[in-house]
Amino acid sequence: MDLDNILRKFTHFRRRVGEFLHHSSLSIAVLTMVAGIVIAYLFLANTTQSLTNQTSQINAQRYLEALSAFRTLYTNEVVNNAIKQNITISHDYKNIKNAIPLPATLSMALGKEIGKFQSGAKTYLYSRYPFPWREQENKTIFNQAFSQQAWESLTKNPEQAFFRFEEVNGQMSIRYAVADVMREGCIDCHNNHEQSPKNDWQLGDVRGVMEVILPINKAQHSAQTSLQATFIVLFSIIILITFLLFLFISRIKKDAKKLASSNVEMQKKQQQVNFANEEMTIAIEQLEFKTKELINSNQVKSDFMATMSHEIRTPLNGVIGMLSLLKQSNMTHEQKHHAQLAAVSASSLLNLINDILDFSKIEADKLVIESVEVRLDELVAHLSATMAHIAHEKGLELIVDVSKLKHVITKGDPHRIRQVLTNLISNAIKFTASGEVAISTNIEIVDKKHLQFSCSVTDTGIGIAQQKIASIFERFTQEDSSTTRQYGGTGLGLAIVKKLCLLMGGDITVTSNQGQGSTFSFTLLLEACDQIRAELPQVDLSAYRILIVDDNKTNREVLYSQLTLWGAKVSQVDSARSALSCLNEGLTETDENVFDIAILDMLMPEMNGAQLGQQIRANNKWQNLKLIMLTSLVRPGDAQYFTDLGFDYSLSKPIITADLAKALVFVSNKTESANQQQLLPGKKTNKPITIKPLPKSTRILLVEDNSINQVVAQNLLQNLGAQVAIANNGEEAITMLDKDYYDVVLMDCQMPIMDGYTATKTIRKSHQGYQDIYIIAMTANAMSGDRDKCLAAGMNDYLTKPIDTIALEHSLLEALNMPFEHIKTIKNADVEQNTLSSEKDAQTDEVWGKKAFYKRVGQNQALAQRIATMYCQDMPEEIKKLSQAITIKDNKLIAAIAHKIKGSSANIEAVKLAHCALNIEQAIKENNHAELELLSIELNESFNEIIVELESFLATTE
Ligand code: ADP
Secondary structure (H helix, E strand, O other): OHHHHHHHHHHHHHHHHHHHHHHOOHHHHHHHHHHHHHHHHHHHHHHHHHHHHHHHHHHHHHHHHHHHHHHHHHHHHHHHHHHHHOOOEEOOOOOOOOOOOOHHHHHHHHHHHHHHHHOEEEEEEEEEOOHHHHHHHHHHHOOOHHHHHHHHHHHHHOOOOEEEEEEEEEEEEEEEEEEEEOOOHHHHHHHOOOOOOOOOOOOOOEEEEEEEEEEOOHHHHHHHHHHHHHHHHHHHHHHHHHHHHHHHHHHHHHHHHHHHHHHHHHHHHHHHHHHHHHHHHHHHHHHHHHHHHHHHHHHHHHHHHHHHHHHHHHHHHHHHHHHHHHHHOOOOOOHHHHHHHHHHHHHHHHHHHHHHHHHHHHHHOOOOOEEEEEEHHHHHHHHHHHHHHHHHHHOOOEEEEOHHHHHEEEEEEEHHHHHHHHHHHHHHHHOOOEEEEEEEEEEOOOOOEEEEEEEEEOOOHHHHHOOHHOOOOOOOOOOHHHHHHOOOOOOOOOHHHHHHHHHHHOEEEEEEEOEEEEEEEEEEEEEOHHHHOOOOOOEEOOOOOEEEEEHHHHHHHHHHHHHHEEEEEEEEEEOHHHHHHHHHHHOOOOHHOOOOOOEEOOOOOOHHHHHHHHHHOHHHHOOOEEEEEEEEOOOOOOOHHHHHHHOEEEOOOOOOOEEEEEEEHHHHHHHOOHHHOOOOOOOOOOOOOOOOOOOOOEEEHHHHHHHHHHHHHHHHHHHHOOEEEOOOOOOHHHHHHHHOOOOOOEEEEEOOOOOOOHHHHHHHHHOOOOOOOOOEEEEOOOOOHHHHHHHOOOEEEEEOOOOOOHHHHHHHHOOOOOOOHHHHHHHHHHHHHHHHHHHHHHHHOOOOOOHHHHHHOOHHHHHHHHHHHHHHHHHHHHHHHHHHHHHHOOOHHHHHHHHHHHHHHHOOOOOOHHHHHHHHHOOOOOOOOHHHHHHHHEEEEHHHHHHHHHHHHHHHHO
């Protein structure tokens, strides 16, 4: 057997032992406990036994010692004295008179007596040399083995007590025997006693044996009983513990078993999972491989498609071009027809190829989405307008609602947005035989940088079957095979649209009911542009009552909401007949309720818009009613035709907000100029409609000390649509900027307390929120160099007084970052012109430029009166102050007053006076005192002239 084998066997044995110990742990524990207790019991029982024996032995020894001591004492003290006094000493002392007992007899009697109390103790005295009276008794005693052995032992070794435990009369007792040695006091008596069996006793001889039998049963019993009781309790506890242990261990074993079985189960499961995992890893690897293959083949396919469609497109363009040339040549009717069919087929083929090219580009990830500025409202409106004629040719209403887009400017890919819209709108038109196609739009702010554009195209066409809806955005999906036959198309359009929407961060959905129409809704995530502040032009229609006549409800609602947004009182009817009765009612009501404008749709059942217009124009009572025609099909000469019918304006559908605004302004201005005399009484108050370029929310701080200038500028700004607050000087302006938010500051340069330059510098250094606020200088200093001075102080732009509305408007739009094309084009030319014109005008000797003044106050008569009155009140005082200053030659004061006079006069277009004041300023600057006197006279004359003019103006207007 080699070492390995031994080691293996040992390990095996150890494992077996371990298993045995593990399985029988409870039994071993119980057995060990029981064995321990048994051993302890035996040990304790034994110890108790020997302790009891020892105690009994000592008791017996003490007992016999006491008895011997008594006998010795009795012998020495009583018997010896009695001998001296001749007192009889006899064993038969009870029968002899005056006799006392022998010491042995008395001892026996005492032993007997004690035995009565000592729970059965018996005392014996016996000898092989008994007195005759005790011979019989001794013989009986010596019949017992113990007595014989005790005699033997004690005669040989009198010092060593002899004892044994044995049962006496059924009771376990100790038999304890000591030698009864011959004592000095006894020798004589024994040797001399006549009946003594032996007469040669010597001191120390063993005369006999003194034995005591003491029952030990009781003590032993009680010790044993308590021991047993203790062990019974102990056993019970152990049984209980064993039982509990058994329960506990069996529970643990049960749980362990369960655990083990679930462990096994788990291991099995783990194995299964591992297996599945391995399978999955293999599958993933295969999938990755397949995906790569697929991507490669897709790429190859897409590349091929892209190249192919591009290659096909080139000759196809040639075909189309040639066909169009062919169509222009002289051909028979049939040839033309064939060429036409060929052209249609070629253009469908081109469409298909374009779609394939797009699709393959998207699939190959080659389509790049651009990000440039887009005006969504314009994009949607213009696109719809270009598609409107197709709808109108089919007799469909094309309704576009871009009112919620509010001139929002975003960044996106206009080409792709147009592509999505074109697809949806052309589908809607294609699949709708009658009714309408409505495009509604919305824009929502997603976060600081993003906007969500949502748009839905709803039609009243053939609709899509429910089972087809789910797959409608898949490529080459068409409603059914007859669709291609009836409607043409490639079945690629919606697939491209869906992909484009996804590429632009949005999605597209469709809801449809067969036979009732469909709604395609898509969203796009677009980047926000700083220029989002732009809003719709603010047209004020509050003084107007407008009637909409259109059979199409959606169209009416779009118009209604736009017009009411501009403040008009709007009524709407769906037929010409209702329109006539509504117009009649309007006349019977108060003047306030007379309709000012009627917008008529051309295509209506029963009576169309043109016929209605004719009827209205035929009746004199509605001669002041302005008529706007809404047409669908615009043909050359339409506009003239409608003008001839008596319409004031004709608009083509879909209606674009800006066009509508233009139309309204146009018709209202016509009212003002040409028809002013014919206005109905009470309706004269109709204001002309103006388009305000600034959003209502624009807040402007006007910093100006001159009260006339304040009124003029405030009025100009309010007319542009802004909110205005006024500060009288630079210091006040800063306090106001601290308290409120403003978009722009219009800053006069020369002011008391703090001038415009200092105020601007303070603002720029302030580190407050308004530190970078846009500041436009407004100054009457039109000299060269003044502009640079303003810009150097930190102002952003520069306007000269008197303020020109267009220049102001332009400057403000630039400040607010709002493009306004028509203004942009006149920008530089006009601003320059303005500066020059004030000087040029001044050279002409015009006392009062009334027309220019009226223009400045927006033809507002009341305002013109107010400003003229203020001027007439304030100016005499200023003129007087100037003369005094000239007299005392206070140059600074002269310059300041002249400046003020110049500003106020320029504002009211007191051209000559303003020019005089300018000359005075100039003279002071050049230190030309000689001319001052002359200029002063000229100024007074001019002032008198203007005052005369203004007073007569006030007198006539009051
Ligand atoms: P197609 O070039 O055929 O129009 P599209 O992908 O644009 O391809 O449209 C797929 C199909 O979806 C169409 O053939 C038509 O059956 C259905 N469809 C699309 N738009 C509409 C709609 N507005 N009304 C009804 N069916 C539509």
